[in-house]
Amino acid sequence: QPALLAKLTALADDLIVLSHRNAEWTGHAPILEEDIALANIAQDQLGHASLYLTLLGELDGTDPDRHAYFRGAREYRNAQMMELPKGDWAFTMLRQYLVDAYEVLWFSGLKESRVTALADIAAKALREKKFHLQHTALWVERLALGTDESHRRMQDALNTLWLYVPQLFQPVEGEEALVAAGLTPDLGEIHGRWDSLVTPFLTDKCGLTLPTEPAPDLSREIHSEDLIYLLAEMQVVAREFRDVREW
Amino acid sequence: QPALLAKLTALADDLIVLSHRNAEWTGHAPILEEDIALANIAQDQLGHASLYLTLLGELDGTDPDRHAYFRGAREYRNAQMMELPKGDWAFTMLRQYLVDAYEVLWFSGLKESRVTALADIAAKALREKKFHLQHTALWVERLALGTDESHRRMQDALNTLWLYVPQLFQPVEGEEALVAAGLTPDLGEIHGRWDSLVTPFLTDKCGLTLPTEPAPDLSREIHSEDLIYLLAEMQVVAREFRDVREW
């Protein structure tokens, strides 16, 4: 059904875009050990994207590489949080933490999907996501409680990123039907659990202040100018040699 | 003859690439008046590139837009100086000054070409180039003699750019024949005149120090990684919609 295709697209696009941003750090991280850790997260994310895309391909014949490399920004369906430039280390770690917390809950729910293929993806990804979450939560804590500067940077990152959070929990068109049919977990419920997990961590544990500015209503069909630049770079070789079928 | 085609390509590519770098300032210059002045130079450069490309097209059927938008970095034949990132205002102004001085002399010589089309291009461009040279020379002087910081920045720019100067005066393969036949001026002679113009200006007038580090031997067939990024951005729309014949 179209809702499932739309959902798989949104899920895969989130990961294609965010893994790209994370991979931009490879070779430029503040500590050599973190070049390794973040590269690891980026690889896992690409792996999860591929799992979604493989399923998508089975359903509607989509080729994963054409999906990633030959759609423009007007066709991508990632949440805007994913495409924001990598910023500083605080921004990157906080974004990844917010997403990790959401994905751990998402995959925990998806593990119960009635569709075996989805439950299998979730089971495989969940273990990795728990590890990522541990890693990024520790970074958020360390930076929030580190120096004045690191605290300020973490708070700045939160002020920006918080506005993009609601979009993570926006269902795609027809998602209620997927939930009702037991294919995918209920995002509203996940949002609630996410709040109980993330809010006390950020405020009580890390001493950060949640912004009160109202979040704008963002659609997955509209992107920032940042995504255009990201895709331009990502797709440059594939599009220059578009006749090449295999790399 | 192939030497003329190669020469026209090199001349046009220099201007396509440098005008691109200059145009990157539009909207971001340090003074509104300079947004205007530099945009003006960039437009003139694109205009001169088009004149060369039109002639090239008449000779071998090249389409100017395909020439600009559908060749990769391995096929561009600009001097490396042109592709270096725009840097700060000192870098941009000094680069443009060095090129303006060379172009004023080049077009002065080209005006005497036996090929009317070349002489016409030169006559048209020369007037504009003299105006550019006046503008950029004044900037180099003002920054070199301004504050300590502006002097330091100008000297830094000179330290980098000076290494790329010799390439400006490197003939393309077979250029001697063009010179012998009276088609194009002798670059060696122009280099001498350029030195007499530029060296006393930079040293005596502006108080800058010419670097003594030996300049590497650069070929127009090898570029820096910078050109790849420049072309990726420049060609992104044209290549994404490569079937479009007219924009």
Place this chain on the structure above:
Amino acid sequence: MTKPILAPGETQEQLDAFEARIQRGEKIEANDWMPAEYRRQLIRMISQHAHSEVVGMLPEGAWITRAPSLKRKTILIAKVQDEAGHGQYLYHAAETLGISREEMVDALLSGKAKYSSIFNYPTLTWADIGMIGWLVDGAAIKNQTMLAGCSYGPYSRAMVRICSEETFHHKQGKEMIVMYAQGTPEQRAMAQDALNRWWWPAMMMLGPHDADSPNSGVLTRWGVKLKSNDEVRQEFINEHVPELLEAGLTIPDPDLYQDENGDWKHGPINWDEFWSVVKGHGQMNRQRLEARNAAHDEGAWVREALEAYMNRTPAQAAD
């Protein structure tokens, strides 16, 4: 029309004479007597207008590096350059009222001064460049044509000059979109997508309905605003709807219709979105201001050097 309140030191006689001049269609010049409120309102309007030109360079300027042909690239550089020029004229016009460019720029950079809400929308495809030329410049021209007749001489003359350049940009934008609308399927889709995103912001940029426009009263009385926002918007629609339809595009307003007088009537405008963008919550507000601030900050050493050089030269000459 709202009756103006006299500022301390202003007499009714001065005000009457001033208003009589405006009634007679005379232009007020920089050194003429004018009410403080007239001066204040004009500084606000003209500087806001100047800022709009300067910030307006950003969304279009971002596509200079990606313009898909040498011709389009040259045209776009020239267009953005013109906007810088308009900014310049307008800052000059405002300076005649006794404010410095520096003060105005500071107000922009600190976020105190406003600029047109339209520039807080992202430019997402190359066709946006054409659509901005057609719709945004088209809407601006309607407003500027009115302002060309305004009572303050320097503003009026700046507007005349700007209008003629904008008309050229408008033509180029229209030509580009009409061509794409008749081009390849990709170009058609691009043009339609651009219209879908720019139509409503262009409608909104002409300002709130008259009832919600706080400064309209006194500006009208003093011959600065010769038409209401809704009147200008109606002119804009009446010109552009038939042309867009003729180009084969679909206007994203299901309620649009032509009434018995030939006026095109639009559906409800989402003013919540307008006010949200005006208040700084548009998609690009922050980036636009950051980009201007970055250019300003990174240019600081250049401006200092320039000043040092100018102070230095006479001293040297005296050597």
Place this chain on the structure above:
Amino acid sequence: MTKPILAPGETQEQLDAFEARIQRGEKIEANDWMPAEYRRQLIRMISQHAHSEVVGMLPEGAWITRAPSLKRKTILIAKVQDEAGHGQYLYHAAETLGISREEMVDALLSGKAKYSSIFNYPTLTWADIGMIGWLVDGAAIKNQTMLAGCSYGPYSRAMVRICSEETFHHKQGKEMIVMYAQGTPEQRAMAQDALNRWWWPAMMMLGPHDADSPNSGVLTRWGVKLKSNDEVRQEFINEHVPELLEAGLTIPDPDLYQDENGDWKHGPINWDEFWSVVKGHGQMNRQRLEARNAAHDEGAWVREALEAYMNRTPAQAAD
């Protein structure tokens, strides 16, 4: 073989015992007695090797964002990640000799320490990624295999571990280029162009001819270098020339031929270029160091925060 000079405080007896251990093929471990010169040479070599891994992340890492398929992108991230890991092992190995990672990194960032000249060449097309894997890793493996047998235990063990990962990268690079060499005309051209640019730098990266290699003598005597640069280079050529030819590529050396022993003999190497690059005049020397310095400087606040946090936690726990 060069006879080593005793450092102050070192006795001939100690030296003889040390050399006897090496003769017997024993590994020297971190806490064993060793001549100061052995320690100095190993620190120089291992840290240079570590720096090469870290700087080597840059030319390849730059293509992660442009890898043309999801599979290649994943593989490339993993490869560059492995290089970070190799840097880590090697810094650890050097630390066993009494130098800190900080000292080594400072030497790199200030330009005092060297790293492999090969990374000062630009990566200009996607095929460079494959060619680097095949040729550069291929050359590195020859050197590393030799070093895996070296007399210093920690270095030797790091090499064993690194070699097995490099062998995997080498295979991936070869597979990629062989595929492109048999792919579309564009892919073939790309592969050949990459070979044209990387062949000679790969030859040079194995170091100058034995006569021009200042440290070779003592390193050979002490079992650090088990083969000369020229011997290692010969192994590299003998393995790679037939494979490159089999892939249908042309090696950019007109003088290349196979002699009666089956050894492939190369034409003259441009050592001027090699020394120029080593001295810092390669095309990318400056950018590489700038990139490392930028990452280091921009990461300073992170490392400070980390330290502050670690100092803070026990205090908090004591609350």
